[in-house]
Amino acid sequence: ESTLMTARPRILITRAIFPEVVQRLSEHFDVEANQADAIWTPAELAARLADKDGAFTTGSQRIDAALLAACPRLRIVANMAVGYNNFDVEALTRAGVQGTNTPDVLTETTADFGFALLMATARRMAEAEHYLRAGQWTTWRYDLLAGADIHASTLGILGMGRIGQGIARRGAHGFGMNVIYHNRTRLNAATEAQCRARYVSKDELLRSADHLVLVLPYTAEAHHTIGAPELAQMKPSATLVNIARGGIVDDAALAEALRQRRIAAAGLDVFEGEPQVHPALLDLPNVVLTPHIASATVPTRRAMADLAADNLIAFLGGRGALTPVNT
Numbered sequence: 373e374s375t376l377m378t379a380r381p382r383i384l385i386t387r388a389i390f391p392e393v394v395q396r397l398s399e400h401f402d403v404e405a406n407q408a409d410a411i412w413t414p415a416e417l418a419a420r421l422a423d424k425d426g427a428f429t430t431g432s433q434r435i436d437a438a439l440l441a442a443c444p445r446l447r448i449v450a451n452m453a454v455g456y457n458n459f460d461v462e463a464l465t466r467a468g469v470q471g472t473n474t475p476d477v478l479t480e481t482t483a484d485f486g487f488a489l490l491m492a493t494a495r496r497m498a499e500a501e502h503y504l505r506a507g508q509w510t511t512w513r514y515d516l517l518a519g520a521d522i523h524a525s526t527l528g529i530l531g532m533g534r535i536g537q538g539i540a541r542r543g544a545h546g547f548g549m550n551v552i553y554h555n556r557t558r559l560n561a562a563t564e565a566q567c568r569a570r571y572v573s574k575d576e577l578l579r580s581a582d583h584l585v586l587v588l589p590y591t592a593e594a595h596h597t598i599g600a601p602e603l604a605q606m607k608p609s610a611t612l613v614n615i616a617r618g619g620i621v622d623d624a625a626l627a628e629a630l631r632q633r634r635i636a637a638a639g640l641d642v643f644e645g646e647p648q649v650h651p652a653l654l655d656l657p658n659v660v661l662t663p664h665i666a667s668a669t670v671p672t673r674r675a676m677a678d679l680a681a682d683n684l685i686a687f688l689g690g691r692g693a694l695t696p697v698n699t
């Protein structure tokens with residue numbers, strides 16, 4: 373009776389995930405899974421994590437100093453998301469806990485969705501569908517549901533990481549768009565050429581974009597990056613698309629700008645305080661609303677779950693995390 377054989381690391385999977393991934397993790401660890409998808413309070417989460425070595429999380433669990441203080445054994449938190457604003461990264465590092473995310477595997481899928489939301493918003497797809505289903509379609513009319521052009525227009529991208537670059541490539545190569553971007557750091561010339569994207573100031577981006585897509589990570593500095601003053605700089609014909617995080621946009625200010633037609637339309641996959649949506653947004657026709665699904669294709673969600681699992685297996689197996697967010 374070897375103690376080595378019995379000392380399997382213990383992990384908690386905080387939300388329902390693919391049964392195959394639970395199974396794979398069970399081959400390496402003692403697993404407490406949440407396949408019933410119960411939503412735990414922070415205290416319930418802390419109680420379940422108290423005796424665990426690792427956690428499989430999603431963006432819906434906050435991992436902060438208070439939680440970590442209650443989990444002395446915890447060594448790794450593997451987030452099934454590329455964004456990790458649900459982590460207090462400094463607190464993880466202070467507690468000596470490894471955090472990981474799921475970059476790369478979702479880039480193209482998320483860029484596809486960003487583009488789909490842009491097109492749905494500019495061409496008023498949701499409004500048109502409601503109109504038809506509501507039996508309002510009686511005849512052709514010259515201005516019926518007329519929207520904005522996508523081809524040959526100016527695509528602005530705020531946040532030019534992997535996903536931003538994917539959207540730029542789609543716009544430039546697929547739709548002949550004039551692509552401009554702003555980012556904390558400018559891309560190198562080769563990457564700019566690949567994306568056919570031109571670096572501009574944030575002010576120029578706001579003023580010039582016909583379609584502005586937000587793809588930046590959410591940090592304290594990114595809070596309300598787009599509020600009333602920024603919306604006022606945009607063209608009245610412009611569309612705004614947010615596939616990044618709620619909180620980057622001041623939703624109340626956006627609803628007001630849309631109501632007054634200070635910008636034409638918005639497509640939003642993420643919201644401040646989601647799954648709650650600002651009631652003023654729900655009342656507007658010129659906004660397309662989706663429930664945080666930009667990475668949601670079956671293969672990509674599976675790849676994200678596999679990468680989070682691989683991080684747990686590698687790290688708790690003594691081989692180091694594959695995609696660390698702190699070192």
Ligand code: DGY
Pocket residue numbers: 431452453454455456478667
């Ligand atoms: C991400 O990967 O950050 C998404 O928002 C979660 O699906």
